[in-house]
Amino acid sequence: MNNHNQKIISIPIETKIREFDGKLWVGLNAVERGYSVVLGPSFEIRHALEIIKPDIHITKDPGDGNIEFLKQMDDAGITVCGLDTEGAVFESIDRFAINKTELLNHIDAFYAWGEKPASAVRKHYSGTDKIHVTGNPRFDLLHPNRRFIYKERAKTLIEKYGRFILINGNFSSANPWSEKLINSSEEVYDPSSSSRISYNNRIFHLFIEVIYHLQTEFPETHIVIRPHPSEENETYEAAFRKYEHIHVEDARDVRDWIAGSSVVIHHDCTTGIESAMMGTPVVSYRPVQNEEYESRLPQIVSHEALSRRGLTEYIAAWLEADDSYKMTDEQTNELKQCFYNINGSAAELMCDVIESLDTTKQRNYDLLEPNLADSLKQRIKSSSLHNQAIAAYDGFHKVIGDESIPEQRQYRRQKFPILDRHEVIDTIEQMKPLLEIDAVSVKQVPRTNNTYYLRPE
Structure with a gap:
């Protein structure tokens, strides 16, 4: 195991049933190399960055529509790697590539699913050293031996x-x-x-x-x-x-x-x-x-x-x-x-890329602190008053004729229902035959409901 002084990698998940196994798998590969990993829903990680204080962040949505957030991470000195949720199945590969050009100015590495999408992005961006063909780790687990x-x-x-x-x-x-x-x-x-x-x-x-x-x-x-x-x-x-x-x-x-x-x-x-x-x-x-x-x-x-x-x-x-x-x-x-990793391991290649990057930049986590309203909201979400507060908040919006807030919350729950600590532990246990570490510590991140630290024990 390499010694990375417990540098922290945050790995957000958008849709649990689609991404959880693959994101956990790459996280465990990073833990094997001595990193600490934070795994959880993207909306929780995004609002808890000042608590997590990541050194490296693997963004789940590396597109130009996410530029402001990526600029904020860049300004804070956080090393950012981009991995698409859908990075190979698309109607127009040119549209896919053009959507990456601006964001590449604000991230340190882009994980391409295969040579074809990587080549398309290279045509529109001169800094090709940021583009790495790795595959997506969720497909690692489909190999015959996994x-x-x-x-x-x-x-x-x-x-x-x-x-x-x-x-x-x-x-x-x-x-x-x-x-x-x-x-x-x-x-x-x-x-x-x-x-x-x-x-x-x-x-x-x-x-x-x-x-x-x-x-x-x-x-x-x-x-x-x-x-x-x-x-x-x-x-x-x-x-x-x-x-x-x-x-x-x-x-x-x-x-x-x-x-x-x-x-x-x-x-x-x-x-x-x-x-x-x-x-x-x-x-x-x-x-x-x-x-x-x-x-x-x-x-x-x-x-x-x-x-x-x-x-x-x-x-x-x-x-x-x-x-x-x-x-x-x-x-x-x-x-x-x-799908480059049809025969290999995207998780290993992604960790290799991280180890090749400069992760010693000066951090300024103050830039990630939420405003007072967001901070209060996060504290309520992680408290025993969570359900009552949501019911009151959604009820108020329904009374005034605004169904959008309750609908968005319902949609978010459909994409990411509860992630229990025991579920994380059980899934790690299922992957144990594929790992070279004996034990992984799983602890909940303060002021979150579904986000966890993974550390080597």
Whole structure:
């Protein structure tokens, strides 16, 4: 273990069920090297920086829309590394790259998921020494020698449902969490229109229709619908409430479900890539095709079904098969251009980058102190009066006709529900066979509810 005088790395999480395992994994790799790590929801870490006093911060949103915060971190002397939540699956790689140009002036390193997105960013930014091809650590855990974590977790799902088909939603524009936006999207639905919104609505409606069809075709097989974290679950629940073999599930990491499923169905979703990497049979259902609005990479590594009949035949074949899904060499090579760590470890490469950076800059944590109102708000959130204060605050806004504050809070809870200390400890225990340290200390950060220090014991 290297001695870094317990330098602190803060690692924020935006969507728990998508990012927690990967962020914890890179955090544990850093702990192995002698760092202290702070892990928790991004909104808590951001409001507790003056308590945490990080030396290094791995921002979860390295885009130009986050410039003011990154400038503040830069001015405070904190070494900042950028890791995209979605850094390989996008409609326009040029738009993705242009969105990075200004932020690179205010961070010390940018972690690219693959050579393809890295090359695109280099075209628009001269300081290419800041751009490092590492991959994203959440995909490290899909390697054959590490995915046992998900196979083990999936046992309880198989006990509950037996053989099941997993359908992953990716329809946040057609089925958004906000009821107001749902009504708006329904109003603009027009099958004859070529607009993005109409296209997404059409795909969503066709997915709903095909689920009804599949429960008829495979009456002995359960169907599990997994909404995107930004979708409204109630839409699916209302549509399929009467069908005992159709279930809407948003708990647990999606890879637990992928590991337990017989077949995965998606449309233009990163979960299609995760399924292919895990060896789970995966099909991209494309009843309508429009490459202008599709990312394509998830389609490339999946079997493609362009019709209801083609989808049904593919599922039927895999329900009877004993083999695992295997990508071709061509698919693997294509994927590696955007997912560099398909064969390696992004967590190790990210830690290598941190160790190569100058982390001895003079810190000025006073610049991170919240104003009086934010400080008071944070103290209330971490106190026993938390729930009462929120109820009163939200109630007041509802009385004055402002539903936006309660809705935002509900959305935030959907993306990041409670992270209990025991859950962190249990997940570390699951990863223990992959680690070279005997024990990790897990302690809650003062004035937070879901944020923890991870330190070597």
